[in-house]
Amino acid sequence: MIYLDHAAATPVDARVLKAMEPYFTDDFFNPSAAYLPAKKVSAEYEEAKSKIAHAIGAKQSDLVITAGATEANNLAFTAMTTRKCSSSSERSLAPVVTGLGRSVFSTSENMLLGREHSSRLLYLETEHDSVRRVAEQYGGLAVKVLPNGVIDLEDLKAKITDDVQLISVSLANNEIGTIQPLADISSIIREVKIDRYKRGVKTQLLLHSDASQALNLLDINVARLGVDLLTLNAAKVYGPKGVGALYVSHEAKLKPLTVGGGQEKGLRSGTENVPGVIGFARAVELAKEHLNGNRKKYTNWRKILLAELEGYELINKKHCLDNFVVLCFPGLDAERLIYLLEDEKVYVSTGAACAASKGEKSHVLAAISLSDDQIAGSLRITFGETNDEAQIHEAAKIINRVVAKERARVNG
């Protein structure tokens, strides 16, 4: 097997699994319980959270652990204040997590917050559905990207009107790997804040970023990026699925989506996922340790692949994560290529796995002005720790063979 879809999922690293194991059995205690063994687990849980926080230049108390990145994104947007935000009835409408539509279809979707308030939210048009769908419910306005996938800063500036409270821009795109200039965006935000202060405009202005794809590929520091809210995901960095975290600065005041026992400072009730967080922390440690080595390795593999493949157009030329290669084979249907490659035990994807499974055209590829033909012919290849250099050579060979075969069928 040659697995080239690390942006969709990563296997749990053996060292991560080993770190988690005791917490399923021997150290299973509820961290909130009174006796000493439980207190020990509680301390280790907090320690693990600290490790994750330190990795992004934050404190343990700045993190809210969630069940994955989708929930973290949903939670981040509760920082939006609405005209009637203090009323408890309005809050009670909020606890529905939206994203990829895996959960049961909810008729209450349109009843969520944000229909009546005048405040605004901006999000990048190429965001993942777990941002897009929530943003739409808050009446969000999409900010354009340039044809290279990078945010159009002029469009952003033009759209930050006085009612804008929150801006959401992912650190790196999940379909094409484009890295967004978060520091530039936060500079713009600082200028706007100064201007608003001078004019006596009191509206908050927060920056949220979904960094799910980037945690093991970029050196992330919340202060350097200038973000108020940052989403992290264990499942993309060789940690367990269903574990994520939201960094929350002092500026951002969130409202809980789930209430109950008051865990995570009341923002995310529910018994702590101790093994998940222990595993997440270990995965983050490993990611930091191997960051530079991996980046070099992936850059080299990308060169190899691009040199050995034939008859493609490169879609993500610049400003992207080192392990992302997005290619278009003009005139071919990439979905057919996926099934043909699957027969050869080479696993790649088109766009986001979730969008592909719904049969939708990629909104990301459309946003970077690709034609329908180009979109249909686009493949996403993402390297990772399951690969080695020999596999990259082999993959190039197999892809060339499959593409040639499919081209012959189309032309014949």
Added chain:
Amino acid sequence: MAKTVYVGMSGGVDSSVSALLLKEQGYKVVGIYMKNWSKDLPGMKCPWAEDLADAKRVAVKLGIDFEVWDFEEAYREKVVEYMLREFKAGNTPNPDIMCNQEIKFKLFYEKAMEKGADFIATGHYARVIDGKLARAVDENKDQTYFLYRISEEALTHTLFPIGGMTKPEVKKLAEEKGLHNAYKKESMGVCFVGEVGMKDFLKEYIDAEPGEIREIETEKVLGYHEGAIFYTIGQRHGLYIAAEVPYYVVKKDIKKNVVYVSKNLNNGELWTSELRLEDLLLRFGAFRSAAARELAPAARGDGPAGRGPERSGRALSVLVRLRHRAPLIPAILDGNTLHFEHEIKRPASGQSAVLYDGEICLGGGIIA
């Protein structure tokens, strides 16, 4: 020059094997996924995207062209709206029959022909013998009940590649040929709305009022129902009446929203020895051969046989199927009425009675 076949591929094993057989027989095969319905319902995720992926994966494996044709609007208008209308009127319609008549063997057929097809094909268990619609070899799977209303024109351009096979043979072949969906669970009924889901589906679209359940003999109120339209004559489950013996639905008064039940299986409302059919459709070619045997030589030649209403007065001996996979019952068709030798359990109005002469499907009608 190889003939071109457009085959409807649902992602299931039957249509996949159909495409495979056509390819092996040397046709130029084009796989089409008909997108008829994609909306999720509360608690039910519509599997259309997964079905589409399954169909496409097989098409790629076979190395054939593949397209998605969107019939959602037509399906809604011709099938779903018909179904809702009929349920509201207190009938029990069969949407699959309507889907074959209006979508698969009409819109799909017409579009395929426009694109230059010589034939269309589907994964139905049915056969065409001498141009006539005939039951499948696998009696357990025969799907002619759903096909009796398709047009003669479409039928003459239709191939049923698996009609001569049994389901186990189809699965085995799929497995041998490495089709990934060999053991995929079969879809049931209207798209994804199986029998279990029909009530939930209807609740989404029809505002039904709760009403009384009365015993027919005594008029006594035994309980309450969620809406008379959800009940079918003969039904004995889901009545929520506390009793030691089962009650059967024997009658519905849609206007008063009352469901009548009886614990007497011999209640006259439950049984009948005749059924009146509406929209009787007799398959012209099929009927001719059956009629020929039925009529005395002297009576022959006085006009074309086989036009339903015109033939009144002439009785025809037929086999009748009242539900998909139900046993074949002998009956005499006289005009628009079926006469049975023995009393049968009364089928719900709106369902179809499909007529056969041996293995040939003669057509059928909708039970009034």
